[in-house]
Amino acid sequence: MMKCKKNIIIIVMISILVFSLGFGANAKAFRVAVIMPSSINDLAFSQSMYDAMVAIQEEMGKEEFQFVYSESMFVVADAAAAIRDYASEGYDLVIAHGSQYGSSLVEIAPDFPNTSFAWGTTVNTFSDQGITNIFAYEARSEEGGYVSGVLAAKLSQTGIIGVIGPIETGDAKLYVEGFKAGVLATKPDAQVNISWIGSFSDVALASEAAQTHINVGADVLTGTAQMVVGAIGVARQRGVLWFGTQADQTSLAPEVVVANQVYDWTVALKPMIQLVREGTRGGSAYVLTLANGGLKIVVNQEALVRKTIQDIIEGKIDIEL
Amino acid sequence: MEAIIIGVLKSAIRLTTPYLYASIGETIGQLSGVLNLGVDGVMLMGAFSAFFTVLKTGNLGLGLLVAIVVGGIFGLLIAFVNVTLKAQQGISGIGFYIFGLGLSSLLFRTMIGTVQTVSGFSPLSIPLLSNIPIVGEIFFRQNILVYGAFALVPISWFILNKTPLGLSIRAVGQHPEAADSLGVNIVRIRYLTVIFGGMLSGIAGASLSIALLNVFQQNLTNGMGFIAVALVYFGAWRPLSVLSGALLFSTVNAIQIWIQVKGINIPSDFTLMLPYIVTIVVLAAMAKRYVRPPKALNKPFERGE
Amino acid sequence: MKYRDIREISMNFIPIAAFLLALLIGAIMIAILGISPLIAYQALLKGAFGSMNAIADTVVKATPLLFVGLGICIAFRAGVLNIGGEGQLVVGALSATIICLVFPNLTGWILILIALFFGFLGGAIWAGIAGFLKAYFNVNEILSTIMLNYIAVYGMNYLLRGPIMDPLQVKLGSFIPQTARLSQAVDLPRFIPTRLHLGTIIAIFFAILVYIFLWRTTIGFRIRMIGQNIQASRASGINVQKYMVLAFFLSGALVGLGGAIEVIGVHHRMFTDGSATGFTGSAGFNGIVAALFGQLHPIGTIPASLLLGALLTGANKMQRVVQVPSALIGALNGLIVIFVVGSEYLRRRQTRRVERIMKVEHNSKNKNKKEDK
Numbered sequence: 001m002m003k004c005k006k007n008i009i010i011i012v013m014i015s016i017l018v019f020s021l022g023f024g025a026n027a028k029a030f031r032v033a034v035i036m037p038s039s040i041n042d043l044a045f046s047q048s049m050y051d052a053m054v055a056i057q058e059e060m061g062k063e064e065f066q067f068v069y070s071e072s073m074f075v076v077a078d079a080a081a082a083i084r085d086y087a088s089e090g091y092d093l094v095i096a097h098g099s100q101y102g103s104s105l106v107e108i109a110p111d112f113p114n115t116s117f118a119w120g121t122t123v124n125t126f127s128d129q130g131i132t133n134i135f136a137y138e139a140r141s142e143e144g145g146y147v148s149g150v151l152a153a154k155l156s157q158t159g160i161i162g163v164i165g166p167i168e169t170g171d172a173k174l175y176v177e178g179f180k181a182g183v184l185a186t187k188p189d190a191q192v193n194i195s196w197i198g199s200f201s202d203v204a205l206a207s208e209a210a211q212t213h214i215n216v217g218a219d220v221l222t223g224t225a226q227m228v229v230g231a232i233g234v235a236r237q238r239g240v241l242w243f244g245t246q247a248d249q250t251s252l253a254p255e256v257v258v259a260n261q262v263y264d265w266t267v268a269l270k271p272m273i274q275l276v277r278e279g280t281r282g283g284s285a286y287v288l289t290l291a292n293g294g295l296k297i298v299v300n301q302e303a304l305v306r307k308t309i310q311d312i313i314e315g316k317i318d319i320e321l
Numbered sequence: 322m323e324a325i326i327i328g329v330l331k332s333a334i335r336l337t338t339p340y341l342y343a344s345i346g347e348t349i350g351q352l353s354g355v356l357n358l359g360v361d362g363v364m365l366m367g368a369f370s371a372f373f374t375v376l377k378t379g380n381l382g383l384g385l386l387v388a389i390v391v392g393g394i395f396g397l398l399i400a401f402v403n404v405t406l407k408a409q410q411g412i413s414g415i416g417f418y419i420f421g422l423g424l425s426s427l428l429f430r431t432m433i434g435t436v437q438t439v440s441g442f443s444p445l446s447i448p449l450l451s452n453i454p455i456v457g458e459i460f461f462r463q464n465i466l467v468y469g470a471f472a473l474v475p476i477s478w479f480i481l482n483k484t485p486l487g488l489s490i491r492a493v494g495q496h497p498e499a500a501d502s503l504g505v506n507i508v509r510i511r512y513l514t515v516i517f518g519g520m521l522s523g524i525a526g527a528s529l530s531i532a533l534l535n536v537f538q539q540n541l542t543n544g545m546g547f548i549a550v551a552l553v554y555f556g557a558w559r560p561l562s563v564l565s566g567a568l569l570f571s572t573v574n575a576i577q578i579w580i581q582v583k584g585i586n587i588p589s590d591f592t593l594m595l596p597y598i599v600t601i602v603v604l605a606a607m608a609k610r611y612v613r614p615p616k617a618l619n620k621p622f623e624r625g626e
Numbered sequence: 627m628k629y630r631d632i633r634e635i636s637m638n639f640i641p642i643a644a645f646l647l648a649l650l651i652g653a654i655m656i657a658i659l660g661i662s663p664l665i666a667y668q669a670l671l672k673g674a675f676g677s678m679n680a681i682a683d684t685v686v687k688a689t690p691l692l693f694v695g696l697g698i699c700i701a702f703r704a705g706v707l708n709i710g711g712e713g714q715l716v717v718g719a720l721s722a723t724i725i726c727l728v729f730p731n732l733t734g735w736i737l738i739l740i741a742l743f744f745g746f747l748g749g750a751i752w753a754g755i756a757g758f759l760k761a762y763f764n765v766n767e768i769l770s771t772i773m774l775n776y777i778a779v780y781g782m783n784y785l786l787r788g789p790i791m792d793p794l795q796v797k798l799g800s801f802i803p804q805t806a807r808l809s810q811a812v813d814l815p816r817f818i819p820t821r822l823h824l825g826t827i828i829a830i831f832f833a834i835l836v837y838i839f840l841w842r843t844t845i846g847f848r849i850r851m852i853g854q855n856i857q858a859s860r861a862s863g864i865n866v867q868k869y870m871v872l873a874f875f876l877s878g879a880l881v882g883l884g885g886a887i888e889v890i891g892v893h894h895r896m897f898t899d900g901s902a903t904g905f906t907g908s909a910g911f912n913g914i915v916a917a918l919f920g921q922l923h924p925i926g927t928i929p930a931s932l933l934l935g936a937l938l939t940g941a942n943k944m945q946r947v948v949q950v951p952s953a954l955i956g957a958l959n960g961l962i963v964i965f966v967v968g969s970e971y972l973r974r975r976q977t978r979r980v981e982r983i984m985k986v987e988h989n990s991k992n993k994n995k996k997e998d999k
Contacts, residue, residue: 037899039426039539039952043436070945072539072952074899075907077892078942081683085946088679099802100899106807111819122800138800162582167900168589169787169803195581196589198780199900202543204339207534208332208575212582215328226436226538233438233535252438252536362960402964406971411707412918413967415911420960426953431659539953547709547772554766590784597773604770605763612764 030060030093030273032067033086037074037098038200042226044246045171046071049097049120051247052265056273073098080104087112093276094118095269099170109134109282116281118272120265121171123285133281137268139288141171141224141245142178144261144295148243149182151259152220153190155241155307157316162213163194164206164223164231172224175245175261179222193218203230210234232257241307250300258307259299267294323455329575330459334467335533336571337564339364339525339542341470343549344556344563345477346521352481352558353514354494354617355403358414360522361546362421363395367523368530369425372537373432375439384531385466385524392523395421396516404511407621418546426539436538441531442466466528473521477560490514494615497622507622522546555604557612566600573599640976644969645962652958661948673943674936680943682820686892688935690715690906692829693884694913695920695927696836697753697877702922703840704873705853710756710771711881711910712902713778714749718882719889719905720782721748723896726808727790733811741812742828742886749882750875752778757874761867767874775910779902786898804897814891825887832880836924839876849873884909912938915963937962 034053036046053067068086073079079101086094087108095118096105102119109117109131118135119125125136152161161183165172180192193216195209207230210221214234222243223231229252235242236253244250244260268286275284288294311317343360350357371388375381395417402413442464451461481487492500493510501507525545530537552570556563577592653663674684694711701708708714722745726737756774759765786803795802814824840846848869852859860866888905889896898904916934920926941955 037904039430041430041435042538068946068949070942070952074901074904076897076899076904077687077888077907078938081939081942082946084679085673085943098899099800100804100897100904102802102804103807103893103895103897122802123798124794124800167783167787167803167898169791169801173801174799193582193584195578196593198589198593198783199543201538201540201901203534203536203538203541204336204529204543204545205574205578208336209578209582211332211335212328212575212578215324216579216582229436229438229536229538230534236438237535252436402968406968407974408964408967408970409918412915413964415915416960416963416967418960420957420964423953423956423958423960427655427951427957430951430953551769551772554769588784588788590780594777594780597776601759601765601770601773604765605759614766 029064029066030277031091032065032093032095032273033082033089033091034067034069034095034097035073035079035082035086035101036069036071037079037100038072038226040069040071043229043249043252044224044226046097047247048263049095049265052263052269055264055266056269076100076104080108083117084108084111087115087117090115092116093273095120105134106131113281116272116276118269118282120268123287125283125285127283132283135272135275135282136285137265137272137287138285139171139174139263139295140290141175141261141263141295142181143290144245144297145175145178145180146182146185147290147297148222148245148259148261149179149184150186151182152179152222152241152243153183153186155258155304156187156190156218156220157311158217158219159187159189160191160193160217160219162210162216162218162221163192164209164213164221164228165194165196166200166225166227167198168196171246175224179243197225197227199227200225201227203227206230207234210240211238214238214240241303248298250298250303254300254302255306256303257300258303259297262296262298263288264294264296267292325579327455327458329579330572331463332575332578333568333572334459334463334471336574337567338464338467338470338528338533339545340549340552340567340571341473341564342521342525342528343546344552344567345473345560346518346525347550347553348556348558348560348563349477349481349490350511350514350518351553351618352494352615353490353511354497354615354620354622355400355511355515356410356414356619357399357403357417357515357518358411358547358550359395359399359417359421360414360518360549361542361544362418362425363392363399363519363522364421364526364529364542364546365425365540366395366421367392367526368541369428369526369537370523371527372439372530373428375441375531376433376437379440381442381531385527388523388527388531389520390523392519392521392526393516394519395523396519397512399519400512400515403515404508404621410619410621422540429537429539433537436536438536439531441533441535464528464532466524466532469524470528471564474560474564481560491615494617497617501622511622525549551600554614555600558615569603570596570600640969640973641966644965648958648961648965651961652954655954655957656948656950659950659954661950666944666948666950669947670940670944672940673947674940676943678820680939682817682822684932684936684939685826686821686823686935687907687939688931689823689826689829689891690884690888690909691913691916691931691934692826692833692927693887694881694909695917695931696829696833696924697749697880697884698914698917699836699920699922699924699927700840700849700873700880701753701877702917703853704849704870704877705856706757706760706767706870706873706877708753708756708771708874708877708881709768709910709914710753710774710878711913712906712908713771713775713910714752714878714881715885715888715906715910716778716782716902717752718745718749718878718885719896720785720885721745721882722886722889723805723808724785724790726812726890727805730809733809737809737812738814738890741890742883745886745889746879746883749885750879752882753878754871754875756878757871760874761870775902779898779900782896782898782902783900786896790896792895802897803899805895807895808890812890813894814887816891821892823887823891825891828887829884830928832883833924833928836880840924845869845872881910881913907938919966 040050210231367388371384375384555566756770920930
């Protein structure tokens with residue numbers, strides 16, 4: 001019985017080997033592995049990277065570009081094992097898409113000098129520690145935040161704007177501070193109320209935070225991280241405008257989502273891939289900005305127009321002739 | 322000032338709802354001697370099933386029904402493992418939690434794929450009562466599932482304290498040998514309570530996905546089920562006390578949200594701690610007399626032992 | 627005689643059979659997703675044991691499970707349910723990290739010992755709070771330990787985004803919530819070239835220590851007695867409250883030590899993603915599973931932690947190889963726990979059957995003896 005099982009396993013393994021040889025024949029393909037801390041459909045951080053991968057694959061073609069991913073890798077020790085594993089499997093570029101993966105990368109990268117690694121979101125390539133095969137990438141999300149803030153201030157009738165964030169660190173902090181700056185630059189006496197949910201996933205708390213913001217008078221809301229879906233639901237229900245970031249959240253509430261800052265990681269990834277193909281394994285840092293198209297503001301006309309019409313009807317807007 | 326209190330309390334009532342359903346369900350199960358730590362997993366399965374049903378059919382009642390059935394099925398499985406297979410209840414509960422979390426996320430990924438919202442139960446004003454100043458706004462302009470949660474308290478109190486069934490349940494939890502010798506079917510009672518608890522956890526999940534939040538996402542409950550279990554101990558296995566525990570926790574939570582929104586200069590992390598600290602402190606202040614858990618809690622029943 | 631032996635041996639196969647049954651259901655789920663279960667499970671095995679690095683990963687994953695499991699052994703044997711593993715891991719880790727940040731210039735073994743001591747102390751105090759509340763205020767420990775988990779996480783977030791955030795992060799403007807990398811002096815030695823670190827040896831050492839403590843010391847005996855029969859303990863004059871707090875204290879101490887070792891052995895800094903799980907990997911809960919699978923015996927917890935670590939590590943590899951949604955891994959984990967713990971019943975039933983057979987044999991032997999006389 002055991003011998004029979006053993007034989008089956010051997011046969012299976014040989015077939016896999018032969019099969020993969022067939023695939024390996026197409027050695028020109030650029031292979032990328034991505035490790036992400038949340039799910040690829042979180043309408044936020046991880047989804048933006050997944051969308052970028054798909055976009056690059058569409059552009060370069062499946063023969064030229066292949067990628068695999070490990071999502072929901074919020075346990076850093078597991079992510080480290082994944083990074084190491086992908087590197088030893090010979091992937092050309094291993095992307096550690098999460099700020100918490102940094103210390104793992106520092107340990108792993110030197111062991112795989114022929115693999116390129118990328119770390120987001122940060123600008124630290126660890127070159128000061130003599131490491132040459134780590135790229136870094138970051139988004140200047142405060143820029144898009146500023147733009148949204150300006151628009152939010154213009155659209156707000158009450159002058160009270162609410163912000164819902166996860167914890168006051170990293171990308172979230174950048175976005176929120178940019179947003180607040182944009183609001184206050186446009187309307188110095190506007191009130192920007194900020195509340196932090198304390199996690200990236202507490203949807204119920206985000207929902208109640210949105211309710212509370214609206215109760216104290218906010219008529220425009222924004223927020224970042226995947227738990228904001230709860231807040232968007234409330235915004236939709238109570239007819240309050242929403243500004244999104246990290247991904248296009250219009251589909252969740254087309255009536256109220258006015259604009260979204262969308263991350264286009266391909267702006268960082270494409271030059272990175274180019275460099276790797278040419279033989280440079282790391283050392284550069286890339287930033288997504290409005291200037292280089294890495295950050296795009298996607299405006300949802302429907303919500304914008306609808307809101308303005310509503311305000312005219314309700315007499316909130318005085319058109320001076 | 323008035324508006325602030327109304328806003329905070331209304332928030333608190335909404336936040337209480339899922340905890341109340343799950344906690345009362347767990348209370349009944351524990352009173353019959355079964356500990357179920359898998360509440361969060363069942364809540365997630367209920368939330369997903371309700372959401373999926375409403376997404377595909379638009380029928381809210383059907384969504385709620387599906388959540389109840391799915392919760393009941395999980396309750397049945399949990400009862401089977403804990404009562405018939407006499408497994409160690411704490412650990413099997415954790416297993417069901419991990420399973421429910423994984424399965425609901427997997428089904429969400431494969432059957433829905435993207436995050437989206439549905440139109441769930443909307444607030445329902447109770448005629449007359451909703452016109453009472455302040456109180457009317459807070460209590461009587463809520464979602465129907467909110468009303469259900471609060472109605473559950475007197476209903477469960479009545480069943481547990483004024484009916485033969487309730488007596489049997491409590492007897493099974495306190496003195497199973499005696500109950501058994503009096504002809505009470507221990508297994509049947511425990512199956513009943515755990516299945517019912519599962520159904521309530523399913524409704525708790527549905528209250529999130531098709532009533533209060535109108536969305537489903539992986540790990541939507543974010544650990545709520547464990548808080549619900551903790552509240553059972555706060556309430557000392559009495560529905561009314563469980564209610565006050567859930568209300569206390571949620572009200573402090575609503576207050577801390579308001580504190581942050583108002584921009585009061587306390588670091589957010591400390592305000593976020595408040596509901597948890599207050600719950601412990603209040604319980605410590607209250608527990609002057611020793612509260613006995615059901616004697617047979619977490620002990621499988623074997624005739625002749 | 628032979629019959630009984632076969633029965634005894636078959637008893638130990640029951641949990642294995644249950645494990646395989648769970649894998650079977652997992653295979654069905656994998657197949658529904660259009661992936662070959664054979665390839666998937668092969669990857670699972672490879673990921674757990676397939677190479678030196680894989681084995682190292684398995685052991686590194688098992689180490690915090692063992693520490694938590696040991697803590698649970700003490701707590702559950704004292705009759706108290708310590709569900710606060712996550713919080714105690716975090717507090718232990720933070721305590722060790724902070725002391726290293728405060729004294730960066732100490733070197734070598736002194737610093738490592740100090741760091742471990744503070745991890746021990748931090749976890750002990752955190753659990754001790756729950757113990758104190760239970761012993762003197764009748765606050766149920768399931769409630770207090772769960773609540774304390776959250777309080778620990780929020781405290782950690784505060785510290786890591788403020789007072790102890792890496793100055794480099796502030797300078798770079800990235801504001802990643804982590805501390806500076808601790809000095810190399812406090813790194814636990816590793817068995818290069820793998821990631822296997824000294825912490826595992828320390829864990830096994832403590833497993834033996836806990837065994838000696840629980841079964842060979844008076845204090846340990848008293849702690850176990852409280853867990854068995856609290857009334858009798860009181861009646862025989864044991865200060866139940868004092869020993870209850872002590873049990874919590876020691877339980878949290880071991881868990882906190884595990885947290886400290888995760889920092890100085892694996893990550894070399896403290897970090898957060900808003901929750902405890904990014905750092906702990908849910909070891910606070912999985913450790914409970916390990917302890918219970920190990921029959922609440924410190925030595926039994928060692929293989930249990932190893933197997934659990936293998937399962938978790940292998941499952942992650944499986945996810946990578948066949949690109950199955952990570953949620954399926956979770957569902958599979960849950961199934962395995964349910965099936966194995968559910969199979970205990972059959973095991974116990976077998977035990978009783980064997981005992982009954984032995985009793986019958988013994989009685990019939992005596993009967994024969996009597997008749998002979």
